[in-house]
Amino acid sequence: MKTSTASASASAASSFSSKFAAPAPVRRDAPVRLSTVITALMPGLVHTFEFSVIEQDVLQLVLMGRDSETIARRLGITARSARWHMHRVFTKTETESREALVHLALRLSDEGERAQA
Structure with a gap:
């Protein structure tokens, strides 16, 4: 009887620790999607400058390296x-x-991150 209680307790502890374990560290060499980077860069520019909707679209594509x-x-x-x-941008x-x-x-983007910290 003590064996089943002990195993149930161990199982519960294992379940608890797996739910609340620290997240796995981020790999520095993990691939990053360009769209993720651009999404992170856009708010700093849009917040600082008054771009029209079309200028924002052009800006996003320029940051992605697209030609005219x-x-x-x-x-x-x-x-x-x-x-x-x-030219307007x-x-x-x-x-x-x-x-x-x-x-x-x-x-x-870097200035915005420092301001939030």
Whole structure:
């Protein structure tokens, strides 16, 4: 009789510890989806600058590394319109290139994380 009580107690303890165990550590070499990174970068830019909806869409695609033609196809606009909206994003952010825009997004994201800590 004591054996079944002991095994039931051990089973309950095992169940409890598995439910409340510390989460597995995050692997530093685990793959990260680009969309996850972009999703993390967007709020800092959108919060800081007043982008229209189309500018936000263009911004997201620029951060994903898409060219003007691809952006135009994805959004159903002309390449000229895509370049115009990119120009507006660069003007509002006071950047002159896609690379500078990515650096700005990273800096704003880092500042936002520090502010939350």
